[in-house]
Amino acid sequence: MKEILYIEDDVEIGSIVKEDLEQRGYLVRWIISGEKAEESLGDAEMVILDVMLPGLDGFTVGQRLKRTHPNIPILMLSARTAVDDKLQGLHFADDYVTKPFHPEELAARIEVLFRRNQHALSEEIQLDHLTVNTTENRILKNTGEEIFLTAKQHQIFMHLLRHPNQILTKEQLYEAVWGESYIEGDKTLMVHIRYLREKIEVNPSVPRIVETIRGIGYRVKQ
Numbered sequence: 001m002k003e004i005l006y007i008e009d010d011v012e013i014g015s016i017v018k019e020d021l022e023q024r025g026y027l028v029r030w031i032i033s034g035e036k037a038e039e040s041l042g043d044a045e046m047v048i049l050d051v052m053l054p055g056l057d058g059f060t061v062g063q064r065l066k067r068t069h070p071n072i073p074i075l076m077l078s079a080r081t082a083v084d085d086k087l088q089g090l091h092f093a094d095d096y097v098t099k100p101f102h103p104e105e106l107a108a109r110i111e112v113l114f115r116r117n118q119h120a121l122s123e124e125i126q127l128d129h130l131t132v133n134t135t136e137n138r139i140l141k142n143t144g145e146e147i148f149l150t151a152k153q154h155q156i157f158m159h160l161l162r163h164p165n166q167i168l169t170k171e172q173l174y175e176a177v178w179g180e181s182y183i184e185g186d187k188t189l190m191v192h193i194r195y196l197r198e199k200i201e202v203n204p205s206v207p208r209i210v211e212t213i214r215g216i217g218y219r220v221k222q
Contacts, residue, residue, distance in 0.1 A: 001026065001027045002025075002026050002027065002045050002046070002048065003027040003029065003030050003042070003043055003044045003045055003046075004021065004026050004027070004028050004029070004035070004044055004045070004046045004047070004048060004110070005027075005031070005041055005042070005044035005046070005047045005048070005110060006018060006021075006028050006030045006031070006047075006048045006160050007024075007030075007031055007032075007033070007037060007047070007048070007049045007053065007058070007061065007096060008030065008032065008050045008052055008077070009033060009050065009052075009053050010050070011032075013060055013099075014032070015108065017048075018030045018042060018105070019028070019194075020103045020106075020107070021107070021110075024107055026110075029042065029044060030184065031052055032054075033054050033055050033056070033063030033104055034049075034053050034056040034057075034058065034060070035056060037057055037061050037064070037065060038064065038065065038068065040049055040063070041069065041072075042064070044072070045072065045073075045114070045117075046072065046073050046074075046110065046114065046117075047051055047062070047065055047072060047073070047074045047075070047121055048074075048075045048077060048110075048111060049061060049062050049065075049074055049075070049076055049077065049093075050076075050077045051076060051077065051078035051079075051080065051135070052078065052079065058076060058077075059221045060179070062074050062076065062093055063092050063175070063176065063179045064179060065092060066092045066093075066176065067155055067176075067177060067179060070158045070159065070162070071117070071134060072117075073094040073095075073113040073114070073116075073159075074092065074093040074094055074096070074119045075093065075094065075095045075096075075097065075109060075110065075113060075130060076090075076093045076095070076096045077098075077099060077101070078096070078097075078098060078099065079098065079099040086136075088173050091172050091175060091176055092176050094113055094116075094117075095109050095112075095113055097109055099213060125161060125222065127209050127220065127222065128155060128202070128208050128209055129142045129202060130142075130147070130200060130209065132161065134158075134161070134165065137154070139200065147199050147200060148199075149196065149200075150195075152177060152192050153192060153195060153196040153199070155176075155177045156189075156192055156193065156196060157196060157200070157210070157220075159173060159176050159177060160164065160173075160210065160218060160219065160220040161220055163219075163220075164220060164221070164222040165219065165220075165221055165222060166219060167213045167216050167217055167218070167219045168217050168218055168219065169216060169217040170182055170189055170190075170218075172217065173189055173217065173218065174186070174188070174189050177189075193210060196210065197209075199208055
């Protein structure tokens with residue numbers, strides 16, 4: 001039975017969604033705020049997260065969960081329909097559903113995310129001379145030597161891998177990994193990228209895995 005952590009402060013909506021998903025065979029742990037999201041996660045395999053929460057908003061909660069559990073899919077729910085809100089959510093979340101929604105639509109989105117995530121977690125990603133095992137969080141060279149990254153290097157690399165072939169701006173990467181707004185001129189991300197390349201690239205000065213897209217950001221091609 002797949003387990004879902006559901007964070008929603010609206011009691012009426014929460015009750016309806018929880019009951020519907022349980023009837024579909026899911027185990028749903030429902031909490032009404034994001035303050036204890038981390039400790040409530042347990043063995044959950046997905047997070048459904050409302051944006052408008054008391055205290056910490058859903059964007060903040062989602063970014064924190066994604067930093068500590070990069071492989072868990074997050075589905076955002078929101079009455080906000082503005083494109084900027086959706087883009088903000090999709091910087092870290094795997095899907096975004098606007099309210100009101102039909103239970104059938106939500107169930108279908110959940111099933112797609114579970115299938116996609118299972119596929120992603122069960123495969124090894126080949127990148128040039130590297131093999132990345134996302135299930136075990138291991139990175140191996142073709143010689144068999146294992147590469148060990150710091151926590152921040154790992155988060156940056158995995159965030160890029162979750163968006164293959166997509167150019168991510170410095171702002172998107174910084175906010176996804178550090179959970180704070182990027183300040184123009186800050187060299188923190190650039191320094192971490194440099195040290196990451198020193199570990200994973202054959203020639204860090206001519207990177208073939210983490211590419212720099214001048215004036216925009218970075219990407220990993222697959």
